[in-house]
Amino acid sequence: MPKIYHQDLRDSAVNHWQKTGNKSQTARLFEINRNTLNDWIKLYQAQGHTKPKPFAPVGVKHIITDLIAFEDYVKSQEFDTAKQLREQYLKDHPGVSTEF
Template identity: 40%
Template sequence: MPKIYSEDLRRKVMEFYRKSGHKSNTCTTFNIARTTLDDWILLEQQTGQLAQPKLVNVGRPSTIKDLASFKVFVENTKFSQAKDLVPLFKNQFGYAVSYDVILATLHKLGWTHKKRVSSTGRPVK
């Protein structure tokens, strides 16, 4: 995970770099990596500011948006395992979620795992 530096520190580093004109000296003075300074220089050239750009969420959503309609969907859909719901969910709601999200939401709604009892052949103590 990259370290997030404050915008104030970024400004101080860039001012020092402009005065000295020496990247290595700037990095050792402020104890930052050379690539970090290069990234800040590039960021300032492209955007004109040093603020941390907002990260865009990518990938599947981490939650189900409409819990009430999901509950109706689960009650009206025949399935034997929760993994069967993953493709059916995408067809019904138009966006995909992971198997873990479906399991967590089922648990939130009060659905439990099916417990299978298997005999071991040993007498009960």
């Protein structure tokens, strides 16, 4: 997992590189890997800032997006098993997909 660096460090390192034009010296001064500095410079040149790209979640998409509404639905229904609840919920909410 990549190390998380503080935004001030990112900005300071890129600003120093802009002033000096020396990536190796900047990386040594800020005690960061040269590849890390290169990534920050690319971000700065592409986006105009060094903020990391937003996190894009991976994995299973959640079927239930409004938990409070779902809890209210469960309380209002009569069922004996989770399978019965699932079947009734899918009948009442035809737009919900269980495909992954």
